[in-house]
Every structure is written in C-alpha cells, then in structure tokens.
C-alpha cells in the first residue's frame with residue numbers, strides 16, 4: 090500500500106477536523122480557552138523569537154538531533170537489509186514526550202500562565218512535563234491513575250523530586266483514560282490561570298495539531314539524516330501508537346511527501362503503526378482501538394475508540410502503560426481511512442520478544458511501547474524481502490519498564 094504522489098494531504102480544517110475526525114466535543118465554557126490557545130499557538134509558530142528559543146532548547150536541553158543508528162545485528166536477526174533506529178530514547182528524560190512538553194510549556198510561559206497541569210499513564214509524559222515546567226519556572230500538577238502510580242513508582246518519585254504535585258485518580262480503572270478525564274475536568278474549572286499540557290496527539294482542537302507540530306521534528310530529522318548518509322530509499326517507517334504522538338511526528342513529514350532527493354522515493358515509504366493488541370484482538374484484554382474500535386467521541390475529540398454499544402469507552406489493556414488508551418489521535422484515524430498509514434496490532438508476548446531481541450543484539454534496552462514497533466520488523470521482512478530498508482522510531486528507553494519485564498520473567502533467573 091504505497092500512496093500515490095497525487096494523494097496530497099492537508100489538515101486539519103479550521104474547526105480542527107482531519108476528514109471526519111477530530112473537532113472539539115467539549116463544554117461551551119472551554120471553547121474560548123481552546124480558541125485563545127489556537128491563536129497563541131499559531132502566532133508563536135510565526136514568531137522567530139519563539140521558534141528560535143524552541144530550537145535552542147531542542148538542541149542544548151533535549152539533546153537533538155537524536156542519532157539515527159544503523160542496527161546491523163538486529164537487521165540480521167530479523168532478516169532485513171538495513172534497520173535504522175531513530176533514537177528518541179536518547180532525549181533528555183528518556184522519551185520523545187519531552188519534544189512536546191518543552192513546546193507546550195514554552196507556549197504556556199508566552200501566554201503568561203503560571204501553572205500547568207498534565208495527565209500521565211506510564212509517567213513519561215508526567216516526568217517530561219514536570220521537567221519542562223521546572224525549567225520554565227511554572228507550577229505543575231500531574232493527574233495519574235492509582236493503578237499507574239503502582240506500576241510506575243519510579244516516575245512518580247521523579248515527578249515529586251522535580252517539584253510537581255502528583256494527583257492520584259481512583260475513578261474507573263485508575264489508568265491513563267481516567268487521568269485524562271480528571272485533568273480535563275480540572276482544566277474546565279481552572280482555565281483562567283492554568284495551561285493543560287496534553288501528552289499525546291488526542292483531545293480537542295488544537296491539541297492534535299499542536300502535538301503533531303512539536304513531534305514532527307522526529308520525521309524531519311529522519312529525512313535529513315537519510316540525506317546526510319546517502320540513504321536514498323526507505324521501504325518502511327515504523328512507530329508505535331498509543332494516543333499517537335511519536336507516530337504522528339514520525340509519519341507526518343512522509344505523508345506530506347517530503348523527500349531527500351526530490352524524487353519522492355524516500356518520501357513515500359510504507360508507513361506502519363504498531364498498536365497494542367494486549368492478549369490478542371480476539372480477547373477483551375486489548376488496546377487495539379484501530380483494529381477493534383469504531384468511531385466515537387471521547388476526551389473532546391471524534392476518532393476510533395474501543396467502546397460499548399452505548400458509546401462508553403471500554404477498558405483498554407496492554408502490558409505497556411503508555412499504550413493502554415482506548416482511543417487514538419484523530420489524524421491517525423483519518424490516515425487509516427485514507428490508506429496513508431497501515432496500523433497493525435502487536436501482542437504483549439510479541440512486544441516482550443522484541444524487547445529481548447533488541448536488548449540482546451544491540452545492547453539497547455527499549456521501552457515496552459517501542460518494543461511493539463520493533464515487533465513488526467520480522468513481519469516486514471517477510472513482506473518486503475531481505476533487502477528492505479526500514480526505520481523504526483525508538484520512542485523511549487526501557488528503564489521505567491524493568492519491573493514489568495522482570496515480572497514477565499524475561500532475562501536472567
């Protein structure tokens with residue numbers, strides 16, 4: 090499925106819709122705040138002082154450009170010609186989430202806000218928000234489900250060390266979706282003095298657009314780095330999809346048809362998103378909202394959701410705390426319907442096997458989220474052949490997941 094060059098893409102429209110998906114399904118009281126945010130964001134992108142400061146922070150604080158590493162032993166193990174890893178795990182705080190929080194906190198400061206809030210699942214976005222808020226002198230509170238607080242205690246401690254207040258959310262299953270609901274509810278009450286730093290390409294307009302813009306640095310760097318090292322053909326680009334922020338940042342420049350050499354060859358690789366199948370898409374322990382979900386409204390936007398017959402979100406399951414969200418960003422839903430990106434489910438067991446494989450072949454311990462993307466490599470080798478060249482976005486490092494991996498029984502006895 091290679092989209093044709095005529096398949097020109099643009100989006101979202103003025104109301105924040107990517108095709109049928111997106112929009113603003115929120116109480117009337119929040120609309121003025123979302124409009125103010127949209128205007129401030131658009132103005133900031135036009136202002137060289139803002140973009141210059143963002144660029145400096147990307148370089149000097151986040152540690153960009155992140156390397157694009159050629160993983161030769163992994164390529165051999167999975168049967169591909171070349172595998173390049175886009176090393177977002179080497180960003181400050183250990184994941185791509187910081188690309189977005191630095192951008193949003195810089196915007197919060199520019200808008201004169203003194204306080205930011207965030208939601209977090211795996212804790213990675215919470216740590217990244219607490220970090221950016223500290224850097225910019227902003228007060229910070231992070232909403233986190235009680236189950237995730239239990240699973241990700243290291244990140245909870247880090248947030249507290251950074252001076253953030255961690256607010257436990259006991260409603261529902263005590264995971265990411267409940268934390269988003271609590272953060273949105275709080276924001277409605279404190280919209281005058283509080284900026285909501287949303288952690289994925291979800292939520293009401295302009296969040297999916299804003300997160301995409303702050304994360305597109307990933308795909309743009311991949312294209313530059315391919316150019317710099319003479320890689321003039323990419324067969325596939327792969328990223329994992331929870332809400333979809335690292336994947337949208339990776340895919341978007343390619344969907345636009347960006348290319349190194351102007352021929353468009355590199356610009357139109359097969360784009361593949363890995364979503365969490367959990368115990369399998371045929372079970373009710375899954376997070377595969379693209380494969381198993383249907384369009385509906387949640388958290389202020391319209392997209393593919395795991396939902397019951399009454400339209401209530403179902404509990405999502407994945408071994409990975411960052412992928413157990415019952416929805417997916419609206420631009421991904423549009424990409425799926427338009428055939429611009431293919432989305433494939435990956436089970437917990439497949440992700441754990443890929444985790445072990447990267448650790449043992451390359452000496453790189455990946456996040457379990459990223460391991461879902463790595464798990465697609467053998468499937469791509471079977472489909473594209475042994476000469477194929479593939480880039481995988483390694484969205485984060487595995488430190489936060491060590492206890493989960495230990496519990497799953499991987500590694501030494």
Ligand SMILES: Cc1ncc(COP(=O)(O)O)c(C=O)c1O
Pocket residue numbers: 184185210211212213214288289290329330331332333334335336410411412456458459484485486
């Ligand atoms: C390392 C890592 N990768 C991926 C994700 C999934 O989020 P997204 O789909 O927004 O990139 C998370 C979320 O916590 C994460 O921590």
